[in-house]
Amino acid sequence: MKTSVVSAELAQTVPARGDPLDCPDPIRPRVITRDGVQLAVRDHGPRSAGHTVVFLHGFCLTHASWARHIQYLVRRYGDGIRVIAYDHRGHGDSAGAPMNTYRIDQLATDLADVLLALNVTGPVTLVGHSMGGMTALAYLGRPLVDQPVEPDGLVLVATAAGKLAQRGLGRLLATAHATTALFRLVDHAPHQAFKALAGPVLAALNRQGDVGNAQRATLVALAAAALATTPVSTAVGFLPALYRYDQYQTLGSIRAHTVIVSGGADVLTPPAHSLDLAAAIPGATHVHIPHAGHMLTHEASPIINEAIGRTLTIPYGMGRFAAAGNGS
Structure with missing residues (x-):
């Protein structure tokens, strides 16, 4: 060790x-x-x-x-x-x-x-x-x-x-400016920040072309639950790091x-x-x-x-x- x-x-x-x-x-x-x-x-x-x-x-x-x-x-x-x-x-x-x-x-x-x-x-x-x-x-x-x-x-x-x-979905937040703007929005308008993050994620999952309707609905529900139960500061906070990773x-x-x-x-x-x-x-x-x-x-x-x-x-x-x- x-x-x-x-x-x-x-x-x-x-x-x-x-x-x-x-x-x-x-x-x-x-x-x-x-x-x-x-x-x-x-x-x-x-x-x-x-x-x-x-x-x-x-x-x-x-x-x-x-x-x-x-x-x-x-x-x-x-x-x-x-x-x-x-x-x-x-x-x-x-x-x-x-x-x-x-x-x-x-x-x-x-x-x-x-x-x-x-x-x-x-x-x-x-x-x-x-x-x-x-x-x-x-x-x-x-x-x-x-x-x-x-x-x-x-x-x-x-x-x-x-x-x-x-x-993939990362292209929706493909600039440092976009992730920084969401980062700053957390303190002033957390619900708006959540919508700005969750909306594109759920919309993209709902458009998955190679999965059946039932499977797609299940995955969207899972993603929505995950986003809804995670603090906005966490969900948004990791975005700049993911952009730079x-x-x-x-x-x-x-x-x-x-x-x-x-x-x-x-x-x-x-x-x-x-x-x-x-x-x-x-x-x-x-x-x-x-x-x-x-x-x-x-x-x-x-x-x-x-x-x-x-x-x-x-x-x-x-x-x-x-x-x-x-x-x-």
Whole structure:
């Protein structure tokens, strides 16, 4: 395990109750980042497990977007796996923070703090959807001494290494001037800022041409709920960072066993982003789902579960809870 000096610490740990998972209850530590932000965490499985999977959720989502995958892994691998999921700063049950800290590089630092505070060692797979995948890439872009654990596995779902203003929905906010204007609008007219952000997102999702009407309606409803339950300061605060985000220089140095999953109907991070990732990350596998959109955690759970399984170093059925079942 590589070491680095940080002030990350672990707040009081309590057992979780009421998580929507048909598996043993996780513990719910709160990790305090080096700049004092409390992050809400769900930690399943023993620290002695043979492999740890860390889930990183997308923009305006929470750890709950991974519920199906957490359930699958815990039921299939039992005590042989440790599964960690947490809410990014400003999201879900985690504390808010100053808007100038809503940056992808800060999320990568938060990830390092979580790994240190929870004493994560041994084989690790990072699984990131959308902004979560960007967080994983930014973490891998840090010097090795600043990576508490170098991942053995990496699963990138509907994400990108950069060029967000050039492809897909990012073109609607393709100038620094536009994102800065929304940023300033938050304090004076938060509802107007929300409408300016949510309107184009929902309209674009509603126009997805390669998905059925029922699927489209479900995805729009999911996106609307995510935007409505995320603080406006968070939703708008990350926009300048997304506009500037660029980790292309990191891709060629990634040594983790990498699986990339993309959807052909994804209007937020179109498949061109995944093609770039697959071409630049040594040995990467690209799994493309032609008729799926951006919410692959909802649309393609079994495929993502299989992608995660490709990166694990533990055998199927290991552990005392595995006999409960292995459905996807």
